[in-house]
Amino acid sequence: MSKKAKYRKIHNTRYYTPHELAECVGVTPKTIYSHIELGLPADKGVKPYLICGAEAKDFYCQFYNKTTIDHGKDEVLCHGCGRVFSFNNIEVKCTSTGKYYNDAKVQVMVEGRCPYCQRKFNRFKSMKAVKGMKTGATIPIAKLIGKE
Ligand SMILES: [Zn+2]
Numbered sequence: 001m002s003k004k005a006k007y008r009k010i011h012n013t014r015y016y017t018p019h020e021l022a023e024c025v026g027v028t029p030k031t032i033y034s035h036i037e038l039g040l041p042a043d044k045g046v047k048p049y050l051i052c053g054a055e056a057k058d059f060y061c062q063f064y065n066k067t068t069i070d071h072g073k074d075e076v077l078c079h080g081c082g083r084v085f086s087f088n089n090i091e092v093k094c095t096s097t098g099k100y101y102n103d104a105k106v107q108v109m110v111e112g113r114c115p116y117c118q119r120k121f122n123r124f125k126s127m128k129a130v131k132g133m134k135t136g137a138t139i140p141i142a143k144l145i146g147k148e
Contacts, residue, residue: 007060010053017048080119
C-alpha cells in the first residue's frame with residue numbers, strides 16, 4: 001500500500017505517539033520526528049509527544065499530495081526537506097543537455113540549492129519550463145536549434 005493511501009487510516013479522534021503514527025503512515029519514528037520539525041503539530045509537553053489524529057491527517061494530506069502532484073513545471077520538490085519551491089525565484093545554473101523532448105522542447109539541466117535546507121538539486125527540465133528563470137549559465141540555443 002502506498003504511503004499516500006496509508007495516512008488515510010489515521011483516526012481523527014485519537015492521539016498518537018510518534019511510534020504509533022509511524023506505523024500508520026508507513027515510515028520510521030525518526031521520520032515522524034523530522035515531520036514534526038517540518039510542521040506536523042505535536043504536543044511536546046509530554047513524553048513521548050502526542051499527535052492529534054485529525055491534525056496528522058491534515059498534515060499528511062498536504063505533505064503527500066505535494067510530493068506526488070501539485071507542483072508546476074517551474075517547481076522542484078526538495079528530496080531533503082520535502083518542500084516545493086519555484087526555481088524562478090532563486091539562482092540556478094542552467095545547462096543544455098543537447099537532447100530534445102520534441103521539436104519545440106529542448107532539455108536542460110537545472111542545478112541549484114533548496115532555499116529552505118540548502119540541499120543541492122539537479123533536474124532535467126524543458127526549455128519551456130525554464131523561461132524567465134534567473135540563470136547563471138548561457139544556453140547555446142542557436143546551436144541546439146540548428147542541430148538535426
Ligand atoms: Zn530542502
